Amino acid sequence: MPPEFPTVCVLGLGYIGLPTAALIAARGLKVVGVDVNPAVVATVSAGRVHIIEADLDGLVQNAVLTGALVARTRPEPADVFVIAVPTPLSDAKKPVLDNVIAATRSIAPHLKSGDLVILESTSPVGTTAQISQILAASRPDLAFPASEADGPDADIAIAYCPERVLPGRILKELVDNDRCVGGLTPACTAKARRFYELFVRGECIETAARTAEMVKLTENAFRDTNIAFANELSVICDSLDINVWELIELANRHPRVNILKPGPGVGGHCIAVDPWFIVDAAPEEARLIRAAREVNDAKADYVLDQVRALIEAFPDRAVTCLGLAFKANIDDLRESPALEIVDKLARLYGGRVGVVEPFIEELPATLSGMGVKQLTLEEALSQDGLLILLVDHDLFRKVTAEQRGDALVYDTRGIWREPSPSTVSLPQHLASPQTGLALY
Numbered sequence: 391m392p393p394e395f396p397t398v399c400v401l402g403l404g405y406i407g408l409p410t411a412a413l414i415a416a417r418g419l420k421v422v423g424v425d426v427n428p429a430v431v432a433t434v435s436a437g438r439v440h441i442i443e444a445d446l447d448g449l450v451q452n453a454v455l456t457g458a459l460v461a462r463t464r465p466e467p468a469d470v471f472v473i474a475v476p477t478p479l480s481d482a483k484k485p486v487l488d489n490v491i492a493a494t495r496s497i498a499p500h501l502k503s504g505d506l507v508i509l510e511s512t513s514p515v516g517t518t519a520q521i522s523q524i525l526a527a528s529r530p531d532l533a534f535p536a537s538e539a540d541g542p543d544a545d546i547a548i549a550y551c552p553e554r555v556l557p558g559r560i561l562k563e564l565v566d567n568d569r570c571v572g573g574l575t576p577a578c579t580a581k582a583r584r585f586y587e588l589f590v591r592g593e594c595i596e597t598a599a600r601t602a603e604m605v606k607l608t609e610n611a612f613r614d615t616n617i618a619f620a621n622e623l624s625v626i627c628d629s630l631d632i633n634v635w636e637l638i639e640l641a642n643r644h645p646r647v648n649i650l651k652p653g654p655g656v657g658g659h660c661i662a663v664d665p666w667f668i669v670d671a672a673p674e675e676a677r678l679i680r681a682a683r684e685v686n687d688a689k690a691d692y693v694l695d696q697v698r699a700l701i702e703a704f705p706d707r708a709v710t711c712l713g714l715a716f717k718a719n720i721d722d723l724r725e726s727p728a729l730e731i732v733d734k735l736a737r738l739y740g741g742r743v744g745v746v747e748p749f750i751e752e753l754p755a756t757l758s759g760m761g762v763k764q765l766t767l768e769e770a771l772s773q774d775g776l777l778i779l780l781v782d783h784d785l786f787r788k789v790t791a792e793q794r795g796d797a798l799v800y801d802t803r804g805i806w807r808e809p810s811p812s813t814v815s816l817p818q819h820l821a822s823p824q825t826g827l828a829l830y
């Protein structure tokens with residue numbers, strides 16, 4: 391029996407699109423990867439990758455070598471079209487769908503009866519129905535599914551199927567994780583499920599498109615709200631002079647309590663972004679979700695205020711921030727609270743600020759332009775200055791109390807629980823015998 395989906399066109403060759411395209415190609419389907427950035431197309435066409443992700447380079451190289459994957463700047467006819475383009479936030483915290491709409495318009499001329507269109511990009515509820523309307527207006531010769539109705543079988547199937555992968559484990563999780571498959575009609579859902587079952591080992595669970603759109607947003611809003619609870623706890627504990635790390639460790643001994651970890655704020659292009667899509671759709675009802683976003687966004691300025699108080703109290707000490715990435719052990723600075731804090735410190739103290747970031751070769755120009763120096767961890771530890779730990783990279787976790795010596799430590803991630811012999815971890819114990827410093 392001939393394959394139902396011999397050719398697939400993946401639009402957007404980023405963190406999700408490129409691994410998805412390579413995985414589908416590895417399953418023997420012909421894949422046309424499309425990106426509006428010619429440099430990305432050139433890189434992939436050469437069998438190389440422009441993003442750091444475990445095992446992706448080998449998969450792409452092999453797919454390109456065998457001809458299973460080709461990269462183009464414009465879509466071509468296919469049996470399945472997967473839209474995996476960015477959906478950023480505007481300054482007003484509104485979803486920006488320009489990329490999704492442009493990708494939708496670009497595939498319209500290539501559609502034929504029997505094709506399947508899948509939206510994977512994180513999108514506001516109702517976007518899948520919106521792209522169906524856009525396509526219907528472009529191709530009156532074809533019948534498109536009405537949103538949610540059981541309507542007659544359309545010529546084109548349309549579904550929303552979000553990914554839920556963790557950077558660094560993308561190829562594994564794309565295959566192993568359960569997948570939510572949300573068609574505009576049951577026939578669309580069934581067709582999309584048959585497609586994903588070609589390369590997904592997790593369960594492909596059927597639902598309606600609007601529910602699938604909300605699932606993705608819900609997962610990340612849930613995580614953001616739980617992180618906000620931890621962050622708010624850390625601020626409360628500072629004011630009550632309680633060690634928040636000890637508090638959480640004890641509370642989590644309860645069999646049904648799992649409090650997440652405080653940090654300097656929430657970064658990345660998902661957790662810090664997706665909850666705003668819900669707030670935008672239901673501004674009156676999404677009060678807790680909005681409040682969580684505001685708590686997490688405010689944490690960076692809270693940390694900044696604590697650091698400024700330290701710097702003012704210890705004018706002779708060198709200041710070194712440990713970490714710029716938005717989370718541990720990656721090089722991604724997108725929406726990073728650490729980067730925001732260092733940037734604001736640099737505007738205040740310029741060349742007095744140093745940074746250790748083991749996952750990047752050189753500092754962003756905005757920082758080096760203000761005189762910020764990139765140091766090695768050894769250089770930072772040798773200064774006995776102020777160490778502001780912002781990212782819990784494994785490299786930093788290994789630093790012992792002895793190695794920290796006489797440095798004054800502000801550990802925003804709670805990875806150095808044992809205090810150095812002559813210093814105390816700030817801000818939980820803001821008073822210190824050596825300094826008489828009391829910051830409340």
Ligand code: SAJ
Binds near residue numbers: 609652653657661
């Ligand atoms: N963070 C904390 N404390 C915690 C956990 C995280 O401060 O206890 C911070 C991190 O430092 C980081 C931010 O939150 O700055 C986000 O970290 P993350 O690991 O939650 O975020 P992502 O964006 O790498 O991955 C998330 C995951 N979503 C969920 O866990 C619900 C991943 O499964 C999603 O696929 C991904 O977002 C996405 O693509 O949406």
